[in-house]
Amino acid sequence: MNYGWPDDHTLRAAFALAVRAPSVGNVQPWRFRISDHRVHLSLDSMRVPSATESGQRDAVVSCGAVLHHLRIALAASGWSAVVRRLPNAADPNYLASIDLVPHRPTMFDSALSAAIPRRQTDRRHFSSAPIPPGYLGLVNERAVAQGASIRQAVDGARTRLVAVLQDSAARAVGDPSYRLELADWSGRPTTLDGLPARKIPQRSAPEGSPTTITAGRSVASRVDADFAELLVLSTSADDRLAQLCAGEALSAVLLTATNVGLATCALTEPLAVPELRRRIRVGVLDGRGYPQAVLRIGWAQAGAVALPCTPRRALDDVLERYEATAC
Numbered sequence: 001m002n003y004g005w006p007d008d009h010t011l012r013a014a015f016a017l018a019v020r021a022p023s024v025g026n027v028q029p030w031r032f033r034i035s036d037h038r039v040h041l042s043l044d045s046m047r048v049p050s051a052t053e054s055g056q057r058d059a060v061v062s063c064g065a066v067l068h069h070l071r072i073a074l075a076a077s078g079w080s081a082v083v084r085r086l087p088n089a090a091d092p093n094y095l096a097s098i099d100l101v102p103h104r105p106t107m108f109d110s111a112l113s114a115a116i117p118r119r120q121t122d123r124r125h126f127s128s129a130p131i132p133p134g135y136l137g138l139v140n141e142r143a144v145a146q147g148a149s150i151r152q153a154v155d156g157a158r159t160r161l162v163a164v165l166q167d168s169a170a171r172a173v174g175d176p177s178y179r180l181e182l183a184d185w186s187g188r189p190t191t192l193d194g195l196p197a198r199k200i201p202q203r204s205a206p207e208g209s210p211t212t213i214t215a216g217r218s219v220a221s222r223v224d225a226d227f228a229e230l231l232v233l234s235t236s237a238d239d240r241l242a243q244l245c246a247g248e249a250l251s252a253v254l255l256t257a258t259n260v261g262l263a264t265c266a267l268t269e270p271l272a273v274p275e276l277r278r279r280i281r282v283g284v285l286d287g288r289g290y291p292q293a294v295l296r297i298g299w300a301q302a303g304a305v306a307l308p309c310t311p312r313r314a315l316d317d318v319l320e321r322y323e324a325t326a327c
């Protein structure tokens with residue numbers, strides 16, 4: 001059945017919001033194609049920062065985040081996305097096909113869509129103001145709706161998680177391959193991917209100052225002095241479908257938190273080391289589920305300045321064979 005199709009302006013506006021999704025190292029490893037009233041999302045394997053299992057996982061999770069951002073942006077503009085995940089078993093990089101049907105936007109769609117441009121990865125220390133338990137409950141509900149779950153690390157679990165994050169930071173110091181990869185993808189002064197120079201570690205800056213923006217491993221090393229709540233996003237399986245859903249859940253969680261004014265930071269570097277990932281699985285998740293991301297979440301410090309925007313690739317670089325189709 002033909003349900004119509006969004007006009008060109010609506011589609012481009014939705015994609016422009018979708019690509020604000022977070023991605024590991026800001027590599028934006030996604031590619032969209034539109035043909036015959038259908039959107040296709042693929043993993044751009046040339047943009048996966050490393051061929052390791054964790055590199056692939058982070059890239060698929062990032063694509064899940066862009067898929068959820070697109071779903072939200074479309075829903076807010078009156079189109080519901082009907083998604084088939086991994087539609088072709090012979091092509092694991094073909095992650096989703098998306099059909100569109102007219103939809104009456106809800107307040108929820110509008111609120112999450114409005115949160116997209118406001119969400120930023122905030123690597124600074126957070127304030128000590130507590131997060132109301134209802135907010136964390138809501139965040140978990142949103143993760144569950146996408147096929148994942150959230151575990152808040154408290155008491156002994158928090159101590160064990162902080163120890164893992166610190167071990168991850170310590171390993172990074174002596175890891176030449178990590179340093180090479182970070183150098184390749186970060187400190188780029190003008191490019192539209194990777195981490196721009198203004199968002200990488202300023203180790204000499206005083207704690208809490210607006211310039212103490214740090215990459216994952218250095219923030220992890222100071223996490224014991226931080227008031228952020230630590231959450232672990234996990235899935236019950238660990239295959240590509242679960243990782244895609246984890247990315248959708250990550251997006252839902254980050255946008256939900258942003259919508260209520262919370263600052264957020266996703267971390268997956270500690271999951272790159274199988275032994276550290278196993279320690280999180282056992283020590284925080286009680287052996288149930290597979291960790292897909294660690295999240296720092298909290299209130300920005302009073303007077304914290306607005307973060308600079310992380311750039312994105314041009315829409316036409318990620319949206320192929322764009323065909324404006326008449327309604």
Ligand SMILES: Cc1cc2nc3c(=O)[nH]c(=O)nc-3n(C[C@H](O)[C@H](O)[C@H](O)COP(=O)(O)O)c2cc1C
Pocket residue numbers: 020021022023024025026058059061062065119120121122123194195214215216217266267268269270293310
């Ligand atoms: C799967 C995934 C893993 C990430 N891992 C880390 C990490 O370990 N450390 C970190 O500082 N940021 C991490 N990030 C955040 C990205 O660096 C960030 O999304 C990207 O630079 C774009 O910036 P923005 O989120 O401010 O738009 C991760 C994001 C995703 C989606």
